[in-house]
Amino acid sequence: MxxxxxxxxxxxxxxxxxxxxxxxxxxxxxxxxxxxxxxxxxxxxxxxxxxxxxxxxxxxxxxxxxxxxxxxxxxxxxxxxxxxxxxxxxxxxxxxxxxxxxxxxxxxxxxxxxxxxxxxxxxxxxxxxxxxxxxxxxxxxxxxxxxxxxxxxxxxxxxxxxxxxxxxxxxxxxxxxxxxxxxxxxxxxxxxxxxxxxxxxxxxxxxxxxxxxxxxxxxxxxxxxxxGGSDPFVVLADCDLEEVVEKALVGRFQNNGQSCIAAKRFIVEEPVYEAFVTRFKSAIEELKVGDPHDEAVDVGPMARKDLRDELHKQVKRSIRQGARCLVGGHPLEGKGFFYAPTLLVDVAPEMPAFDEETFGPVAAVVRARDVDDAIRLANTSAYGLGASLWTTRSRGQTLVSRFHAGFVAVNEIVKSDPRLPFGGIKDxxxxxxxxxxxxxxxxxxxxxxxx
The missing domain is CATH 3.40.605.10 (Aldehyde Dehydrogenase; Chain A, domain 1)
Incomplete structure (x- = not known):
């Protein structure tokens, strides 16, 4: 050991x-x-x-x-x-x-x-x-x-x-x-x-x-x-976009992106897609990467070199299949298993960033035509650990039953709590x-x- x-x-x-x-x-x-x-x-x-x-x-x-x-x-x-x-x-x-x-x-x-x-x-x-x-x-x-x-x-x-x-x-x-x-x-x-x-x-x-x-x-x-999990983070047009981007940053990049319940697929309804991507990109670019003992650091290294190598392969394969990389997309030079916080857009089913669990600081944004398409995409996964939905509270409560997951959060990221049962379905x-x-x-x- x-x-x-x-x-x-x-x-x-x-x-x-x-x-x-x-x-x-x-x-x-x-x-x-x-x-x-x-x-x-x-x-x-x-x-x-x-x-x-x-x-x-x-x-x-x-x-x-x-x-x-x-x-x-x-x-x-x-x-x-x-x-x-x-x-x-x-x-x-x-x-x-x-x-x-x-x-x-x-x-x-x-x-x-x-x-x-x-x-x-x-x-x-x-x-x-x-x-x-x-x-x-x-x-x-x-x-x-x-x-x-x-x-x-x-x-x-x-x-x-x-x-x-x-x-x-x-x-x-x-x-x-x-x-x-x-x-x-x-x-x-x-x-x-x-x-x-x-x-x-x-x-x-x-x-x-x-x-x-x-x-x-x-x-x-x-x-x-x-x-494992490939949790969807579903953004509907009637959400509070400023709050959503702030939560999206935490949901994807906390613990250096290495969490089963991290938000991994950001499925965004068409009317707010471009605005979300613009704000999310700016927020990711401001993340500080470095020594995890530094109180000001947001993202530290990945836990092992083999994990970083596998993540980079998933990013490269997704780009070859049509995803666009707006931020990051590469290991950082020098000592340590650091990977640049990464934003992939135009991600779609059958790409690794959509189908597989990306266990590291990589966010994949998916465009949805409307709410029905967003939920369809959210459920198009072998995984079923958690899901988060960003919309009005009343509308969210009418939609939660349509998600295939063990935990569905409305206007909050997925997180475990001793008072609530936690676990998944499917893979x-x-x-x-x-x-x-x-x-x-x-x-x-x-x-x-x-x-």
Whole structure:
């Protein structure tokens, strides 16, 4: 496991993979911990998560620097990510009791009710782009429900994985309730199949999701998949164009454009197409690219060179197929995996910028004849994670049912929130994280019938 600073290309640290004996020992500890943790009163579990929230907030300086060093996140966004993790811990500490409350149902029985019992050790295969948030948005609901966690983090953010374990230790979680596994893809498959693992959750690519779903399916284990996205950002003629452009900039370029739920396809109704492009182009040209530790920087480096190379291929192929590049469209010279913030216009279906997930600072603008054409284009995708619609509030609420996505925002960018269920459809995966739906995912919904 190698952590390389994407802004300087310097090696930060190397971490050895766990041996077979270490892996088996951790699986055994997870099983023992689960037998204790599932019987731990929920108020006691909540106490640990409140302590964990405190540890996150007190460690924000170190944790944000670690994320910025390992994957290039602008430092202000890294601090915001730490705070969001603390919010999730506090939220589920407060709400889990109500969300898991026994549900009584009137039937012919003397008593009939539904309970939510934990499943056991859950393997979480997590990505590098939000190296803390992705972990905590799984761990807080799953562990408050009584499960224990095994983390297989991305290979380029091993320091973040170590830091997360240390946070749980500092919050006095019992031994074995949260453990890290430094393992490769082959070992990950073995762990999924192991009898000591009850379920698996993955946030990652659609290809990785298919692999994990296949392995989990063979083992008849529950899985939750939050996969890729090519979220449409639909701009109708009656929107507030000034606000839309401001939000479009954030929606596409936050986290250096490396987010499953980033706005990627800007589908703009004909009457405001040219005005939107003109304003969006000016805004993109003003973005500051550079050292992600610099508070004034808007866009840092991409996380890895291979990701930057793949993005550039998608841009070049789209241009060959008829898209026009108005800004950027190339890697930046010098050290670091920087890619120029890019604006492609006249993008259409069958171009990579339309059909594929562009995981980096590239915005693709698509022209729509009218609202029906805009929604048709929005739904013309293998993905179905999120969508945002920009129009009047009342009109937006009449149109949301026509979008094929797990999350539809009206006059706001797509974003996860502990209070709301989050997940996708189609090639964006299945299952839900967060909220009541998320805390129930890794439970046995048990029916009790007393005659």
């Amino acid at each position: 190698r952590a390389i600073n994407p802004a300087t290309e310097e090696l930060i640290a190397e971490y050895p993979h766990h041996t077979n004996d270490e892996i088996i020992a951790r699986l055994h500890r997870a099983h023992e911990a689960f037998e204790r943790w599932r019987l731990t009163p929920i108020v006691e579990r909540a106490r640990h998560f409140r302590l964990l929230a405190d540890e996150l907030r007190s460690g924000v300086s170190h944790l944000s620097r670690r994320m910025t060093d390992e994957m290039g996140k602008p430092i202000a966004q890294a601090r915001a990510e730490v705070e969001k993790c603390a919010w999730a811990c506090d939220y589920f500490a407060e709400q889990a009791g109500a969300l898991l409350e026994t549900r009584h149902i009137d039937t012919e029985a003397t008593d009939s009710y539904v309970t939510y019992a934990p499943l056991g050790p859950v393997l979480a295969i997590m990505p590098w782009n939000f190296p803390l948030w992705q972990v905590f948005r799984f761990a807080a609901p799953a562990m408050m429900a009584g499960n224990v966690a095994l983390l297989k983090h991305a290979p380029n953010t091993p320091g973040c994985a170590r830091d997360i374990v240390e946070l749980f230790d500092a919050a006095d979680f019992p031994t074995g309730t949260f453990q890290n596994l430094f393992i490769n893809e082959r070992k990950t498959e073995e762990v999924i199949r192991h009898s000591g693992v009850a379920a698996v959750t993955l946030t990652g690519s659609t290809g990785a999701g298919r692999q994990v779903a296949s392995i989990a399916g063979e083992s008849l284990k529950k899985c939750v998949l939050e996969l 964006s995966g299945f299952g839900r994280e967060l909220a009541a739906e998320g805390i129930h995912e890794f439970t046995n919904v048990k029916t009790i019938y007393v005659a």
